[in-house]
């Protein structure tokens with residue numbers, strides 16, 4: 003309800019600013035009209051361009067818990083090299099993770115996708131094609147297609163129904179929120195990430211995550227190749243992270259019901 007109120011307030015603010023721009027334009031004051039038009043644009047675009055911003059709709063960023071537990075999430079797979087290595091590390095640490103999968107990769111690497119489910123983890127929706135550079139401006143039909151095609155791929159390949167959706171880069175406009183809700187998916191963000199989407203040293207990524215750690219943290223990691231990233235780095239990063247979490251008394255939780 004609070005999220006709906008925020009969304010309505012945002013639209014109302016944009017509408018008032020746009021009305022202000024129109025009034026000043028009609029009165030022959032283009033400088034003021036321009037300022038009000040910029041305010042209208044900013045109030046509309048701002049919530050879309052801030053990762054995990056809840057103004058366009060609810061975004062789950064923390065688990066509600068007082069326990070030392072975290073939700074480990076891994077984006078951008080499945081991947082024929084990284085996914086099996088990651089599953090091995092998770093099994094050795096008796097840890098749980100949710101994999102936010104890209105739909106076309108689920109079709110391309112069905113064995114990796116099925117291995118995730120067979121190991122007791124979950125696959126969720128991270129769009130069909132991961133249009134990270136343009137998704138913030140997704141039209142209603144684009145948002146619907148990206149979300150429904152990915153859900154269909156996950157369902158058909160693994161027989162598992164995704165329950166959560168994460169937007170590329172965490173940027174979700176009002177059409178994306180509407181499409182996710184229509185597909186029965188809750189939008190999730192993150193609260194602790196290590197910026198592992200670029201070439202990195204595992205210890206640096208783990209240190210960044212640990213600095214943001216708290217009870218109920220949603221941890222964001224990635225899998226899949228990145229130019230300049232040595233093979234096996236994803237698994238090494240996860241290994242060190244899980245070792246650190248265990249040393250700090252944290253365990254990985256199941257996704258919320």
Ligand SMILES: [Zn+2]
Nearest residue numbers: 077078170171
């Ligand atoms: Zn991603």
